[in-house]
Amino acid sequence: xxxxxxxxxxxxxxxxxxxxxxxxxxxxxxxxxxxxxxxxxxxxxxxxxxxxxxxxxxxxxxxxxxxxxxxxxxxxxxxxxxxxxxxxxxxxxxxxxxxxxxxxxxxxxxxxxxxxxxxxxxxxxxxxxxxxxxxxxxxxxxxxxxxxxxxxxxxxxxxxxxxxxxxxxxxxxxxxxxxxxxxxxxxxxxxxxxxxxxxxxxxxxxxxxxxxxxxxxxxxxxxxxxxxxxxxxxxxxxxxxxxxxxxxxxxxxxxxxxxxxxxxxxxxxxxxxxxxxxxxxxxxxxxxxxxxxxxxxxxxxxxxxxxxxxxxxxxxxxxxxxxxxxxxxxxxxxxxxxxxxxxxxxxxxxxxxxxxxxxxxxxxxxxxxxxxxxxxxxxxxxxxxxxxxxxxxxxxxxxxxxxxxxxxxxxxxxxxxxxxxxxxxxxxxxxxxxxxxxxxxxxxxxxxxxxxxxxxxxxxxxxxxxxxxxxxx
Amino acid sequence: xxxxxxxxxxxxxxxxxxxxxxxxxxxxxxxxxxxxxxxxxxxxxxxxxxxxxxxxxxxxxxxxxxxxxxxxxxxxxxxxxxxxxxxxxxxxxxxxxxxxxxxxxxxxxxxxxxxxxxxxxxxxxxxxxxxxxxxxxxxxxxxxxxxxxxxxxxxxxxxxxxxxxxxxxxxxxxxxxxxxxxxxxxxxxxxxxxxxxxxxxxxxxxxxxxxxxxxxxxxxxxxxxxxxxxxxxxxxxxxxxxxxxxxxxxxxxxxxxxxxxxxxxxxxxxxxxxxxxxxxxxxxxxxxxxxxxxxxxxxxxxxxxxxxxxxxxxxxxxxxxxxxxxxxxxxxxxxxxxxxxxxxxxxxxxxxxxxxxxxxxxxxxxxxxxxxxxxxxxxxxxxxxxxxxxxxxxxxxxxxxxxxxxxxxxxxxxxxxxxxxxxxxxxxxxxxxxxxxxxxxxxxxxxxxxxxxxxxxxxxx
Numbered sequence: 001x002x003x004x005x006x007x008x009x010x011x012x013x014x015x016x017x018x019x020x021x022x023x024x025x026x027x028x029x030x031x032x033x034x035x036x037x038x039x040x041x042x043x044x045x046x047x048x049x050x051x052x053x054x055x056x057x058x059x060x061x062x063x064x065x066x067x068x069x070x071x072x073x074x075x076x077x078x079x080x081x082x083x084x085x086x087x088x089x090x091x092x093x094x095x096x097x098x099x100x101x102x103x104x105x106x107x108x109x110x111x112x113x114x115x116x117x118x119x120x121x122x123x124x125x126x127x128x129x130x131x132x133x134x135x136x137x138x139x140x141x142x143x144x145x146x147x148x149x150x151x152x153x154x155x156x157x158x159x160x161x162x163x164x165x166x167x168x169x170x171x172x173x174x175x176x177x178x179x180x181x182x183x184x185x186x187x188x189x190x191x192x193x194x195x196x197x198x199x200x201x202x203x204x205x206x207x208x209x210x211x212x213x214x215x216x217x218x219x220x221x222x223x224x225x226x227x228x229x230x231x232x233x234x235x236x237x238x239x240x241x242x243x244x245x246x247x248x249x250x251x252x253x254x255x256x257x258x259x260x261x262x263x264x265x266x267x268x269x270x271x272x273x274x275x276x277x278x279x280x281x282x283x284x285x286x287x288x289x290x291x292x293x294x295x296x297x298x299x300x301x302x303x304x305x306x307x308x309x310x311x312x313x314x315x316x317x318x319x320x321x322x323x324x325x326x327x328x329x330x331x332x333x334x335x336x337x338x339x340x341x342x343x344x345x346x347x348x349x350x351x352x353x354x355x356x357x358x359x360x361x362x363x364x365x366x367x368x369x370x371x372x373x374x375x376x377x378x379x380x381x382x383x384x385x386x387x388x389x390x391x392x393x394x395x396x397x398x399x400x401x402x403x404x405x406x407x408x409x410x411x412x413x414x415x416x417x418x419x420x421x422x423x424x425x426x427x428x429x430x431x432x433x434x435x436x437x438x439x440x441x442x443x444x445x446x447x448x449x450x451x452x453x454x455x456x457x458x459x460x461x462x463x464x465x466x467x468x469x470x471x472x473x
Numbered sequence: 474x475x476x477x478x479x480x481x482x483x484x485x486x487x488x489x490x491x492x493x494x495x496x497x498x499x500x501x502x503x504x505x506x507x508x509x510x511x512x513x514x515x516x517x518x519x520x521x522x523x524x525x526x527x528x529x530x531x532x533x534x535x536x537x538x539x540x541x542x543x544x545x546x547x548x549x550x551x552x553x554x555x556x557x558x559x560x561x562x563x564x565x566x567x568x569x570x571x572x573x574x575x576x577x578x579x580x581x582x583x584x585x586x587x588x589x590x591x592x593x594x595x596x597x598x599x600x601x602x603x604x605x606x607x608x609x610x611x612x613x614x615x616x617x618x619x620x621x622x623x624x625x626x627x628x629x630x631x632x633x634x635x636x637x638x639x640x641x642x643x644x645x646x647x648x649x650x651x652x653x654x655x656x657x658x659x660x661x662x663x664x665x666x667x668x669x670x671x672x673x674x675x676x677x678x679x680x681x682x683x684x685x686x687x688x689x690x691x692x693x694x695x696x697x698x699x700x701x702x703x704x705x706x707x708x709x710x711x712x713x714x715x716x717x718x719x720x721x722x723x724x725x726x727x728x729x730x731x732x733x734x735x736x737x738x739x740x741x742x743x744x745x746x747x748x749x750x751x752x753x754x755x756x757x758x759x760x761x762x763x764x765x766x767x768x769x770x771x772x773x774x775x776x777x778x779x780x781x782x783x784x785x786x787x788x789x790x791x792x793x794x795x796x797x798x799x800x801x802x803x804x805x806x807x808x809x810x811x812x813x814x815x816x817x818x819x820x821x822x823x824x825x826x827x828x829x830x831x832x833x834x835x836x837x838x839x840x841x842x843x844x845x846x847x848x849x850x851x852x853x854x855x856x857x858x859x860x861x862x863x864x865x866x867x868x869x870x871x872x873x874x875x876x877x878x879x880x881x882x883x884x885x886x887x888x889x890x891x892x893x894x895x896x897x898x899x900x901x902x903x904x905x906x907x908x909x910x911x912x913x914x915x916x917x918x919x920x921x922x923x924x925x926x927x928x929x930x931x932x933x934x
Contacts, residue, residue, distance in 0.1 A: 059789065129845040133839070140889070141892060166857070171867065173858070
């Protein structure tokens with residue numbers, strides 16, 4: 001039941017928000033609902049939760065099954081943390097029709113939680129799409145200047161991808177022994193080698209677009225830049241994880257042969273993507289775009305490690321799913337605070353943040369270190385494991401991907417240097433101390449970064465069962 | 474049987490209603506009561522409680538499926554009249570005349586869901602079609618309406634000729650008008666004596682393609698849908714089209730084996746061209762009404778997937794499809810009727826002025842595009858599943874999916890205009906009651922989209 005309630009709380013709050021007019025009240029409702037969701041997520045993560053299973057469409061044997069294993073739990077935690085953080089830090093931003101905005105955000109959260117909990121393929125597809133629709137409206141209504149065209153591109157891209165996945169689902173479904181959408185039946189579906197390959201390709205397209213893997217990434221930087229920052233945070237901290245989640249939940253267990261047969265191909269694409277995104281990030285002057293490209297590079301590393309198809313890589317990805325989300329969230333929040341107060345995202349016009357506002361300067365440096373995966377930060381744990389796995393896979397691939405660490409140091413430190421150090425620029429002199437909730441959120445996130453960097457054992461324990469299912473037959 | 478007799482009688486009754494009552498509101502009320510009576514009569518037979526005893530000599534066969542389709546069609550008509558009563562009254566002199574025509578159309582529809590004989594099929598098609606020619610030309614002072622009616626009539630008469638020729642060929646081959654299962658040689662799986670029968674079936678296939686406006690026999694559709702008064706377009710594009718497609722499916726599910734391998738080839742050709750023409754042409758339309766005409770062609774492309782062979786997915790899917798498609802289209806036309814002009818620009822800024830109306834239009838549009846949580850998703854899903862199960866190539870399914878993505882482009886243009894573009898929408902005053910009526914349609918769409926089961930369970934009672 002707790003699984004059902006974590007799904008229904010944001011949904012009910014979203015519906016209530018449709019009828020709320022005052023901004024203040026809307027903020028309280030959104031923060032309260034996302035706070036309860038976080039509490040429930042923590043409860044599920046550390047106490048476990050029984051599966052929820054109800055009849056849905058009996059004539060085609062689709063059931064409403066919610067289930068939470070380590071993989072789901074870690075993403076529930078990430079979703080749980082992200083939304084209150086986003087709501088609290090952006091609560092003073094100027095957004096017209098705030099109640100509707102928050103309502104759509106909570107619908108998105110419902111969709112995301114549903115994706116991470118669904119234990120039935122049709123239900124999974126259902127939530128997969130549901131997470132997309134509110135984002136389409138969020139970006140198109142509240143986004144930047146080119147929002148309509150950019151969001152539409154994003155929408156068509158991902159919609160087409162998910163339709164391909166739908167064919168894949170139908171294909172596997174018709175070959176299950178008991179004609180059901182349950183994940184267990186899907187795992188035992190009797191597919192010929194050719195069918196497995198087709199189904200693999202169909203599922204992979206959807207996940208590759210969502211992650212995104214080079215060369216299907218073209219929607220992403222534009223979408224990140226044009227979306228309102230609160231939405232960008234959701235997109236890059238949580239939503240891209242849907243693709244990785246899909247790979248681990250569906251692609252790896254369902255089509256093991258096709259998966260290992262194509263690991264080379266996908267790993268190489270991912271590594272190209274890593275380097276490509278890193279080089280572009282170095283050239284960026286726009287802080288938002290820089291973080292966007294850095295995020296693409298990090299996701300690329302995760303997909304490479306995942307497709308290397310060994311246990312250590314999967315372990316690294318499981319940890320990094322959470323860590324990357326927290327780190328990138330911290331960076332976005334800081335970028336948003338700077339943009340809100342100084343009105344610029346251009347690194348050229350920044351400088352002297354550390355002098356003007358030491359607290360924010362320190363926080364920026366902290367998250368920047370995490371972005372480079374320095375030891376003692378959370379990302380170090382995950383990235384170390386992932387590089388280890390790539391080395392086991394093919395040493396030269398690990399070497400190529402390893403270049404990205406250097407590149408990450410270049411663009412991240414470059415950003416820190418231009419933003420935090422030097423003379424206080426004209427724009428930066430307008431910078432005030434961020435409001436208390438924002439500071440509170442950032443400090444909490446930084447504590448999470450450091451604790452999970454120094455003592456990652458709870459995260460390992462949390463994900464042990466998923467790893468066992470994936471690699472011990 | 475109940476439905477056929479009751480609808481014919483009610484049609485005659487409606488004709489005299491305009492003599493007795495002057496008030497058009499009363500006409501609408503009588504029509505609604507008549508429709509309720511029709512639903513009750515049909516449900517009595519569906520549940521096996523009472524059937525008017527008529528010896529129909531095996532010309533008809535009443536199946537659970539056919540009777541359930543009747544119920545759906547009658548309920549849809551009821552909702553349609555309930556929503557559009559006032560608009561219908563604005564056209565012509567007496568609303569009752571149009572209601573009489575509706576009842577005759579429903580009479581044809583109930584024959585088309587239960588025929589067991591090619592002559593009954595022919596009679597059903599004609600009873601359905603002739604009132605449509607009149608409805609198309611109902612706006613007598615409008616030249617477009619007249620042109621559309623003439624065009625429709627000429628083309629329709631021509632397709633009827635082809636239909637009759639097809640029936641003649643089949644009679645020549647089999648010596649009977651009864652629908653009999655094709656004579657398959659069990660050893661080879663091939664059909665015996667096929668030539669004449671196949672020729673006949675192909676002619677009937679062509680004629681049905683015309684009726685459901687599948688490409689390349691679709692040319693009449695945009696002009697007729699555009700020219701006819703919008704309320705009647707709404708009726709033609711939904712309830713009538715649904716009836717035709719059901720008859721199409723029922724007929725060919727029993728007969729397609731006679732065509733052997735050619736069947737797949739023929740159907741695939743029509744399906745591909747329908748998806749292609751419908752979707753691509755819809756992209757370039759400037760008028761929402763014409764866009765909907767082309768999109769209705771494109772939707773037929775998806776419905777044709779049910780024809781590849783009988784399966785529970787095909788049968789349930791086509792029912793879901795006609796429900797989801799009709800409810801969404803009637804709703805969308807219901808919004809369109811209230812617009813002063815039909816261009817996309819007319820919808821600019823609608824979300825600000827009429828938030829509820831815009832939200833409901835969005836739900837209808839999303840359903841037509843096949844997005845989850847709306848009925849359109851399951852409709853498309855069932856069709857695709859039927860297609861994969863029937864064993865046709867996955868490439869065809871992938872092709873359909875590509876065009877589903879294209880359709881998102883033109884459907885979302887409407888959403889973009891309403892929500893993301895500032896402007897003054899060209900809309901008439903919409904009274905509160907009308908919005909609540911539309912709300913029923915929107916809720917129905919969501920209900921089909923969340924619990925499609927509920928709407929299908931009746932098939933199995």
